Amino acid sequence: MKIFIPTPLRVYAGGQDAIEVEGATVQEALDSLTTSYGDLRKHLFTAEGKVRSFVNLYLNDEDVRYLPGKEATAINPSDTLSIIPSIAGGR
Amino acid sequence: MSVLKLSRAVYEQIRAHSEETYPYECCGVLLGSTAGDGWNGCSAVRAENLRTDSAHNRYEISPGELVKIEREASAQGLSIAGFYHSHPDHPAQWSETDLKEAHWIGCSYVIIAVAKGTAAAINSFLLSGKGEEEKLFVQQKIEVEEAEE
Numbered sequence: 001m002k003i004f005i006p007t008p009l010r011v012y013a014g015g016q017d018a019i020e021v022e023g024a025t026v027q028e029a030l031d032s033l034t035t036s037y038g039d040l041r042k043h044l045f046t047a048e049g050k051v052r053s054f055v056n057l058y059l060n061d062e063d064v065r066y067l068p069g070k071e072a073t074a075i076n077p078s079d080t081l082s083i084i085p086s087i088a089g090g091r
Numbered sequence: 092m093s094v095l096k097l098s099r100a101v102y103e104q105i106r107a108h109s110e111e112t113y114p115y116e117c118c119g120v121l122l123g124s125t126a127g128d129g130w131n132g133c134s135a136v137r138a139e140n141l142r143t144d145s146a147h148n149r150y151e152i153s154p155g156e157l158v159k160i161e162r163e164a165s166a167q168g169l170s171i172a173g174f175y176h177s178h179p180d181h182p183a184q185w186s187e188t189d190l191k192e193a194h195w196i197g198c199s200y201v202i203i204a205v206a207k208g209t210a211a212a213i214n215s216f217l218l219s220g221k222g223e224e225e226k227l228f229v230q231q232k233i234e235v236e237e238a239e240e
Contacts, residue, residue: 004161007170008196008218017165043222052223054194056154063155082158085194087174090116090142090149091181 001029001075004082012039026057026064027071029081044083058082093129095173095199095215096234097121101135106210108137109177109203115146116177120157121199122164123172129217129231130172130199136160149188150176173199173215180205183212185228193218196226201233 002020005013013019014037021036023029034041044055051057051071057064059073059081067073075081097105101121108117118140123132138156142149152174161171174195178184183204193200196218204211216228 006161006195007198011197017170058154058158061155082161084154084157084161086154086192087157087195088151088192089176089186089189091178091186
């Protein structure tokens with residue numbers, strides 16, 4: 001599958017905006033990504049290994065948080081995973 | 092000081108958006124390409140403010156909308172260069188909330204003040220630092236490029 005890397009994390013992914021990885025589930029794909037690009041790990045996961053609260057993962061058009069299997073959801077090679085940090089604020 | 096370059100058209104689009112949503116905060120995404128340690132902002136994409144519960148002083152962009160915007164950017168060979176939002180009747184300076192909720196390190200955060208419905212000062216802050224635990228906003232210079240005749 002292809003994982004899209006957001007602007008702030010490209011520096012930890014060899015400058016690439018998308019990376020092809022293998023895996024049977026979302027978690028396996030993320031593990032594959034962070035095995036190849038270890039510096040990404042702390043930006044994506046807490047010390048306990050959970051996805052950081054401000055990091056959103058979208059499997060195609062679906063928020064992984066709301067999928068029944070969450071990160072254990074099975075994936076197909078043609079799927080895409082987007083990593084999208086949240087954006088909010090105000091005065 | 093790093094620079095955020097905006098075309099006159101993009102600059103005016105942001106100002107117009109901020110006035111249209113007054114007294115509520117507007118928000119949007121800047122698409123562009125890197126230029127030195129700053130950005131060349133090529134276009135501004137309006138986004139919906141999800142914070143309808145407190146839209147006069149908060150904004151939030153749906154991650155699902157961001158995914159779509161990023162795909163469009165990628166198709167054009169552009170990146171998400173930053174974001175903009177307005178501060179109705181409040182200075183164009185980042186707030187503690189802005190910093191706490193900012194996670195796109197290396198991207199520009201443009202803030203526009205709107206005074207009694209009229210777009211006023213506009214500033215850009217580059218979210219800098221090596222990670223979430225040491226992030227900070229550093230003011231950027233905004234260069235507005237006039238269209239060639």
